[in-house]
Amino acid sequence: MHKPFLALILLLVPAASLSAGTVEGWLPTFPPPATLQSVERYPTGAKPAMPDTFAKPPVTVVYLVSASGQKPENLEPRSTHPQVAQVNRRFIPEVLPVLVGTTVEFPNFDPFFHNAFSYSKTKKFDLGRYPAGKSRSVTFDKTGPVRVFCEIHSDMNCVILVLENPYFAYSDAEGSFKIENVPAGEYILKVWHKTSEWGSRAVKISEEKPATVDFREDQ
Amino acid sequence: MKFGVSRLQRQLFFSALGLILILVLFSLFMIYKAAKNELTGYLREELAQSLPVSKKFLQQRQRYLLAEGQVIANDPRFFAAMVEGDPATAQAEAERFQKIVNADLLLVTGSQGQLLASVMEKTYEKIKETDLAVLQKFDYRDWDGMRALTQGIYQLVQIPLQAAGHGEIGHLLLGYAIDSALAQALKDITHSEVCFFLNRTPVATTLSAAAAAELGHLPEQMTKMEQIHEISLLKENFLVLRRNFEGDLPPQPPIWYYLLKSEDKVIVPLMNQVFRSFFLPVLIGTLVTILGSYFLSMKISRRLEKLVAGAHQISSGNLDFTLPPPANDEIGRLSEAFNQMRISLKNRLAELKEAHAQAMREERLGIVGRMAATIIHDFRGPMQIIQGSAELLAMPDENDEKRKRHSGIITQQVERMANMTQELLDFAKGETRARRVILDIEDLLTEINFQAEELCRNSPVRVDAELKKPFQLWADKEKILRVLMNLIRNAKEAMAGGGEIRVSAFLDTIEGVIQVSDNGPGLAPELAGQLFEPFATFGKTGGTGLGLALSKKIIQEHGGTIQCESEPGKGTTFTIRLPAGKLVAMETPLHSQTGEIII
Numbered sequence: 001m002h003k004p005f006l007a008l009i010l011l012l013v014p015a016a017s018l019s020a021g022t023v024e025g026w027l028p029t030f031p032p033p034a035t036l037q038s039v040e041r042y043p044t045g046a047k048p049a050m051p052d053t054f055a056k057p058p059v060t061v062v063y064l065v066s067a068s069g070q071k072p073e074n075l076e077p078r079s080t081h082p083q084v085a086q087v088n089r090r091f092i093p094e095v096l097p098v099l100v101g102t103t104v105e106f107p108n109f110d111p112f113f114h115n116a117f118s119y120s121k122t123k124k125f126d127l128g129r130y131p132a133g134k135s136r137s138v139t140f141d142k143t144g145p146v147r148v149f150c151e152i153h154s155d156m157n158c159v160i161l162v163l164e165n166p167y168f169a170y171s172d173a174e175g176s177f178k179i180e181n182v183p184a185g186e187y188i189l190k191v192w193h194k195t196s197e198w199g200s201r202a203v204k205i206s207e208e209k210p211a212t213v214d215f216r217e218d219q
Numbered sequence: 220m221k222f223g224v225s226r227l228q229r230q231l232f233f234s235a236l237g238l239i240l241i242l243v244l245f246s247l248f249m250i251y252k253a254a255k256n257e258l259t260g261y262l263r264e265e266l267a268q269s270l271p272v273s274k275k276f277l278q279q280r281q282r283y284l285l286a287e288g289q290v291i292a293n294d295p296r297f298f299a300a301m302v303e304g305d306p307a308t309a310q311a312e313a314e315r316f317q318k319i320v321n322a323d324l325l326l327v328t329g330s331q332g333q334l335l336a337s338v339m340e341k342t343y344e345k346i347k348e349t350d351l352a353v354l355q356k357f358d359y360r361d362w363d364g365m366r367a368l369t370q371g372i373y374q375l376v377q378i379p380l381q382a383a384g385h386g387e388i389g390h391l392l393l394g395y396a397i398d399s400a401l402a403q404a405l406k407d408i409t410h411s412e413v414c415f416f417l418n419r420t421p422v423a424t425t426l427s428a429a430a431a432a433e434l435g436h437l438p439e440q441m442t443k444m445e446q447i448h449e450i451s452l453l454k455e456n457f458l459v460l461r462r463n464f465e466g467d468l469p470p471q472p473p474i475w476y477y478l479l480k481s482e483d484k485v486i487v488p489l490m491n492q493v494f495r496s497f498f499l500p501v502l503i504g505t506l507v508t509i510l511g512s513y514f515l516s517m518k519i520s521r522r523l524e525k526l527v528a529g530a531h532q533i534s535s536g537n538l539d540f541t542l543p544p545p546a547n548d549e550i551g552r553l554s555e556a557f558n559q560m561r562i563s564l565k566n567r568l569a570e571l572k573e574a575h576a577q578a579m580r581e582e583r584l585g586i587v588g589r590m591a592a593t594i595i596h597d598f599r600g601p602m603q604i605i606q607g608s609a610e611l612l613a614m615p616d617e618n619d620e621k622r623k624r625h626s627g628i629i630t631q632q633v634e635r636m637a638n639m640t641q642e643l644l645d646f647a648k649g650e651t652r653a654r655r656v657i658l659d660i661e662d663l664l665t666e667i668n669f670q671a672e673e674l675c676r677n678s679p680v681r682v683d684a685e686l687k688k689p690f691q692l693w694a695d696k697e698k699i700l701r702v703l704m705n706l707i708r709n710a711k712e713a714m715a716g717g718g719e720i721r722v723s724a725f726l727d728t729i730e731g732v733i734q735v736s737d738n739g740p741g742l743a744p745e746l747a748g749q750l751f752e753p754f755a756t757f758g759k760t761g762g763t764g765l766g767l768a769l770s771k772k773i774i775q776e777h778g779g780t781i782q783c784e785s786e787p788g789k790g791t792t793f794t795i796r797l798p799a800g801k802l803v804a805m806e807t808p809l810h811s812q813t814g815e816i817i818i
Contacts, residue, residue, distance in 0.1 A: 094384060117295075117296065117299065118299065118303065119296070119299040119300045119303050119304035119305075119308050119312075120299075120303040120304070121303070121304070121305050124308075147299060147302060147303045149295035149296070149298065149299045149382075150295060151294075151295050151296050152295075153295070154293040154294060154295045154298065154382065155382070155383045156295070156383075157295070157299075157382055157383065157384060157385070194384045195384035195385060196384065196385065196386075
């Protein structure tokens with residue numbers, strides 16, 4: 001089900017370095033997101049093509065931040081642009097991790113106008129209002145969370161996590177996650193569930209064996 | 220005033236007028252008072268109604284504010300700016316929304332109570348720390364959301380700032396300042412003067428500044444909570460109602476809300492209108508009616524007075540008095556009837572006079588007839604005596620002495636007949652003219668004595684005169700003498716066998732009394748009553764029966780009385796009483812003469 005995203009993430013991950021480790025773990029099961037209600041203002045009207053995968057989007061992101069503050073060098077974002085779709089009056093996904101410098105597209109799959117803007121200190125932008133089938137894009141050149149809203153629909157918001165490295169992943173439906181090809185070192189593992197930070201934990205990654213973090217024990 | 224109305228009538232009229240006026244004024248006063256009470260009652264009711272009306276208005280305003288606040292809080296840009304934006308963005312967004320909703324206060328606090336953005340429209344100042352503390356304690360469920368800040372009073376709402384996936388990130392406080400525009404709006408819907416006080420300082424009011432200041436200085440007990448009081452501001456009477464917005468928040472300065480209704484502005488013009496449209500016409504109408512009826516009654520009584528004058532004229536005998544031509548109303552008909560009555564009275568009176576004169580003539584003829592019979596009867600005796608004496612005188616054998624005697628008899632009898640004739644003549648004349656003089660009773664008695672002795676010379680009757688107390692009379696000497704001599708002659712004739720006649724006179728206070736008494740056989744009691752009737756001779760020979768009737772007439776002419784007392788076997792006394800004295804004002808009933816003082 002998560003294949004397109006996983007593939008996307010894999011594309012972003014650079015070639016495995018020599019001293020690469022893995023971190024894997026489990027998150028508690030969050031309550032399932034409310035099933036999407038189809039919004040059809042004009043039922044007979046033409047509907048832009050919408051990928052089926054938006055039906056059950058991932059909602060939890062896990063990523064690593066270097067504890068020493070080191071930044072990986074020569075990391076270039078992929079030319080393919082990740083998308084935050086505007087579907088059924090929702091931003092999907094609600095949380096999107098991207099490497100700094102990445103351009104994100106905001107296609108509108110709804111049969112009415114949408115807008116995307118942000119007042120975040122990380123990135124202020126306003127894409128204006130655009131109709132169904134159209135898309136606008138923003139390039140995020142600073143790290144940090146960027147909260148995105150639609151000025152038309154107050155309930156719509158999402159977070160773009162602009163990260164300094166590509167060591168991030170979505171957890172699957174059962175709550176397990178795995179980040180591979182991480183240079184050994186000390187990190188802080190952070191978890192965002194939907195549009196807010198849910199938790200964090202220090203983790204030490206080595207080449208010998210994968211580090212494990214089990215958030216379920218906290219419960 | 221020549222209204223022909225009596226003083227009593229006028230007094231009655233004016234006291235009635237005064238009474239009616241007092242009654243009317245009193246009733247008008249009572250109506251005025253009742254109306255004023257009623258109006259004050261209505262005003263009170265209206266004022267009492269003003270409070271819920273203004274409450275509703277403020278609640279509605281709060282709901283409106285709340286709706287605006289919710290729109291702001293739900294606006295993604297506003298939310299985004301507050302949740303993510305830098306202070307400048309947050310402030311800019313707050314100012315933008317403040318302009319859109321035109322609130323006087325817009326304040327955003329974070330979840331920890333920190334200030335995210337604030338706009339104070341009226342003052343353009345930054346919010347003060349103390350005010351922030353007040354606002355942080357603000358509970359949006361407050362009934363009317365009144366809060367006193369440094370800048371004044373605000374009506375506030377509080378809306379949580381939240382969005383899907385973010386939870387509550389803080390609060391939006393939106394407020395309207397309590398200003399004179401609000402006061403005016405409240406006045407427009409409640410029709411009452413409105414005043415908001417912070418402590419004793421007027422904040423917003425529709426009153427003048429001076430009146431508001433005076434209201435602030437009123438003692439507390441004058442304006443108990445939600446009770447209507449009557450107060451006076453700048454000499455204008457107000458009904459006032461007060462409530463407290465923050466009674467349950469003691470550290471806060473109290474916010475007072477006054478509702479006032481000017482009694483003077485409402486009641487006085489209304490009462491003036493009532494006075495102009497009701498009291499004044501009633502008052503004028505009453506006055507006009509009273510005065511109109513007064514002058515009408517004056518007119519009526521003047522006309523009645525003429526009738527009364529006419530009646531007086533008629534009663535005093537003037538039947539030629541003519542009333543003014545009758546008008547066509549009740550009084551006119553009355554005066555017409557009066558005139559008719561007068562005319563018929565005049566005719567009747569003329570008839571009566573005629574009848575009376577006729578009767579008088581007939582009576583006199585009757586008397587003359589009776590007189591003629593008497594004279595014929597009475598004259599037969601003396602004439603037979605004269606005839607006999609004359610025959611005897613003619614005889615040749617009679618000596619001189621006898622002839623002298625016969626001649627004397629004839630003379631005597633002729634004299635007697637002459638007397639009788641005189642009496643008849645006097646009576647027939649019907650009236651005697653008095654030739655009055657001042658008469659000394661002493662002279663009168665002397666004359667009487669002389670004549671009486673002359674009369675009784677050849678008879679066994681003795682005459683005596685006595686003056687007990689002298690006085691003067693205003694009288695006709697001849698007539699009084701005739702009366703007295705008549706009485707003496709009667710007495711002498713009644714006492715053929717001898718006796719004594721006593722004439723005495725004395726003054727009894729203001730009356731001269733002359734008594735003629737005898738000691739003869741007296742009169743029978745049944746005769747005493749008719750003694751003074753004409754032709755009552757009582758079997759006496761040689762009299763006309765007119766002597767006493769004539770005497771009574773003469774005495775009456777002199778304003779006196781004559782009475783007779785008699786006891787059979789003992790004698791008779793005639794008492795004559797005449798006006799007398801040292802000072803006698805002579806006025807007889809028949810002939811009015813000028814009075815004369817007699818000394």
